[in-house]
Amino acid sequence: MASMNSIGDRGSLASIPSDGVLVYLDNHIKSDNRAAIPEYAEMYKKALLLTPTTPDVAECLVNTSRERLVDLDNQRLNFHVGSYTMGPYPSKCLIKYSISNSTEETTVDLTSYGILKNIRHHNIVTIENFYDANGHPRLVLSWVNGTLKAWLQSKENQRKFFSATISRPCSWFRQMAIDISSTLEYLFDNGVYPPENCLDDLYFCTAGAGSRICPKLLIVEGKSDDVRDNLPADLEWPTVKSGDVHPVLCAVIDYEKNKRTNRRVYNISEPYDFLAICRNILKHWFILSDKVPYLKRSCSDRDDFIRMMESWDKKIWFNLYEAIGWPGES
Known part of the structure; x- marks a missing residue:
């Protein structure tokens, strides 16, 4: 002491x-x-x-x-x-x-x-x-003996989150959600919010039996014409000091253009194609990281590539929301 x-x-x-x-x-x-x-x-x-x-x-x-x-x-x-x-x-x-x-x-x-x-x-x-x-x-x-996440791993504790009918969250859990949402709304209304949103600030999930999803996979889920119309004016392909498109994307472009079947050509003057190639890389990561060695050397996994996207455009998630709305919205 x-x-x-x-x-x-x-x-x-x-x-x-x-x-x-x-x-x-x-x-x-x-x-x-x-x-x-x-x-x-x-x-x-x-x-x-x-x-x-x-x-x-x-x-x-x-x-x-x-x-x-x-x-x-x-x-x-x-x-x-x-x-x-x-x-x-x-x-x-x-x-x-x-x-x-x-x-x-x-x-x-x-x-x-x-x-x-x-x-x-x-x-x-x-x-x-x-x-x-x-x-x-x-x-x-103040003292606690564990986290809410770990506490919820018990089936008995999971049932405590719902009322007797198991049809709606119990009153105290609803109040927790309301209080947190109200706090965030108050902060936003008073101009207190993060200047940028990164992967670690985002969490998406599906209800019921669905698995956790990556919001990145939905970045071109909207109709092509609608998304193009809503893209921010300053969205563009990332470049290096020489003015050339980033080499990671160039490597994927070359592979897609030269493969034997299902070839795809990306237009580097079209912002929509930048989102499309990012989505394609994330959706087919295991195939592309195997076929494009430079991609694998530059990014160890999909999360690494996502962080690379964030380094290209600090407002990437804001821009995607403006373009396609919340995933699942009509």
């Missing part, structure tokens, strides 16, 4: 002023040893100085561990098991570390904490606190 002078993976001591802003206290901030202050510790110090002279302060102790939370389906999650003591009352909690080994480092700061702390929905894991451990910010989350 950590003390004020020993703050590391085992635990950290924090103070919570009455206005709800968490202030991290360590030996550096209380002393004049400024050379040792973390790069953003000044922010916490300023917050401390702005608090009332007689604040309503409660000490809390966060005790962390190296134990990862194991989900209900025995998969390890990116949360660590910890305990959270406020006064004499300890409770289990989850610790969310900053992700420092990813390609885009994800960190949390005082601003993020201030926003997330105010999200209080009984179906959401809540943000309890925020602290810093040797320059690595961490979030303290």
